[in-house]
Amino acid sequence: MVCGFNFHETYGEIGRTYVHVHHLFEISQIKKEYVVNPINDLRPVCPNCHTMLHKKKPAYTIEEFKDMIIDTKNK
Ligand SMILES: [Zn+2]
Numbered sequence: 169m170v171c172g173f174n175f176h177e178t179y180g181e182i183g184r185t186y187v188h189v190h191h192l193f194e195i196s197q198i199k200k201e202y203v204v205n206p207i208n209d210l211r212p213v214c215p216n217c218h219t220m221l222h223k224k225k226p227a228y229t230i231e232e233f234k235d236m237i238i239d240t241k242n243k
């Protein structure tokens with residue numbers, strides 16, 4: 169989703185179902201009755217990216233984060 173890392177390609181069978189999901193909204197901001205919509209509210213990211221997304225509070229958005237990655241590549 170962010171860096172394009174594919175666990176299945178790198179780790180084969182054991183990586184097939186392994187992915188981190190990032191909630192677009194901080195869990196603490198979500199009301200108890202709120203039903204998470206996996207399409208709208210969750211983004212699959214690799215653990216490295218996920219850790220970096222949460223370096224800031226509130227977390228970076230996926231869009232912000234992608235821009236940061238591109239900036240680094242262009243340097
Ligand atoms: Zn997250």
Ligand SMILES: [Zn+2]
Binds near residue numbers: 170213215216218
């Ligand atoms: Zn990643």
